[in-house]
Amino acid sequence: MENNVAIQLIGVNKWYGEFHVLRDVNLNVERGERIVICGPSGSGKSTMIRCINRLEEHQQGQIIVDNVELTNDLKNIDQIRREVGMVFQHFNLFPHLTVLENCCLAPMWVRKVPRKEAERVAMEYLEKVKIPHQAKKYPGQLSGGQQQRVAIARSLCMNPRIMLFDEPTSALDPEMIKEVLDTMIELAESGMTMLCVTHEMGFAKTVADRVIFMDGGQVIEMNTPDEFFNHPQHERTQLFLSQILAH
């Protein structure tokens, strides 16, 4: 059954021990949709997107990704992880492998692409994120912004249908944020389904179809960027926006 829904969260609840971290989260993401998630620290943003590729396990409710439901069935988890790319705050590149090897590893071992082909595709994506000439270097030799762009390229090499971003620019020096955001904007324009946890409101305004505000493990408000920034409904949203737009 092929339909237009990329991700569906239905009544998702999650606890860390006694701590109720996700509370009845409902979300429908359509193919090609770009969604920005914001909210104060500790509100459960990371936890929510990490549930989507099963880096965290939810205990109640349903998560359906690309028409496959996330259950304890390892086959489903593997299938979903192949289709969902993720970019982390701290890049998490493999320091013992070159940039090119970082990009080729998963395609070669998970998708069984021959090395030559994997390298060709990797170079294509490295070109797209504008660092093809660093392919033979190790991650430790690159700047933070370059590393994050490599991490994006590495995810794209698996040819995912959905990309998750967890604060991709929060660990970067200010002058490097733009180069990463530019890469993400380009990706958004290519029609990728994207979920981004970020506090870059400029990015949200330019590319997001919807903005989600989370607090205390709940989705408090969800709206188009226009409405969200100009007419926030909930007082917690208003407070949050006034705080982050203040500087």
Place this chain on the structure above:
Amino acid sequence: MAIITEKALPSLPPPAHTVGFKAWAKQNLFATPTNSVITVLMVLFILWALIPVVQWAFIDADWAGTKRTDCTSGGACWAFTLVRFNQFIYGFYPEAEQWRVNVAALILAVGLGLLMYKKTPAKAYIGLFMVIIYPVIAFILLRGGFFDLPVVETSKWGGLTLTLVLSIVGIVASLPLGILLALGRRSELPIIRSLCIAFIELWRGVPLITVLFMASVMLPLFLPEGTSFDKLLRALIGITLFEAAYLAEVVRSGLQAIPKGQYEAGKALGLSYWQSTGLVILPQALKLVIPGIVNTFISLFKDTSLVMIIGLFDLLNIVQIAAADPIWLGSQVEGFVFAAIVYWMFCFGMSRYSQYLERQLNTGHKR
């Protein structure tokens, strides 16, 4: 007040007194009066300690002779080590068959040399050959019984040959086992985790000498009547299991140092547990603990001399036996100095190689 620099300064050579040997000595040996005094005292101390050693080992040494009384100069009696050299290397391995040991050693040396040399092509195949095919070749050569090679019982193996057999087999077999134990100890499956913890703690809690003694004396009591089980093989199994427990803890310390993000990145890319362990986690963890692993190997190499308590004639034991020969009575010091030099050469070699390897594997990722 504003400061504006208009002209970029050219780069100049360093002042003369900061380069060269004289500058180095001044900076490092004679920087202050106290420093100079310490330097002079240390040089005097080294000379005071070294001169008698040189005198004993070289100036007053005897190199020729067939019995202890031929050594009359009062220094070292190297005649002893020269006469017994063959035995020190091969033990009681029949002289006519010793070429087999040499061939096995030669293949090993060439294989290791090729693997260590940076630019060797097709290293993976050489590595596979050395790990899978070479042990079979070495066994056929050393033990015989195939292709008209007469059988040489393992009880005849001895000297450096036996020391190397024990330590190389111990090293090669215990590392993979230790890695599996370390992974098992961090497993999410409680049964596997408990079994690994029990194994590690049991073997680490017992002295190697006890393990060897049990393997040699007690194991036969539990085996069914009539099954005999090569003594060397029993020692090898004991050493391997014992060292695997140590290595498991060394490897685990490396696994613990790998940030959680590395596991998560592997999962997010769709790698399976074994793929991310083998391709992402272990290469980094093992690199981190190279010093610890080599440390364990070095101590394993020297610990093989404990097999003397179960009656195997490794290098140290055979030196001791030779020195007890009535015609060489009093040559123990020379024998032990010889053994010490041989042990040191191998251990120092391992140590240097590990440092080289660490430098080679450094990818500029310093945390």
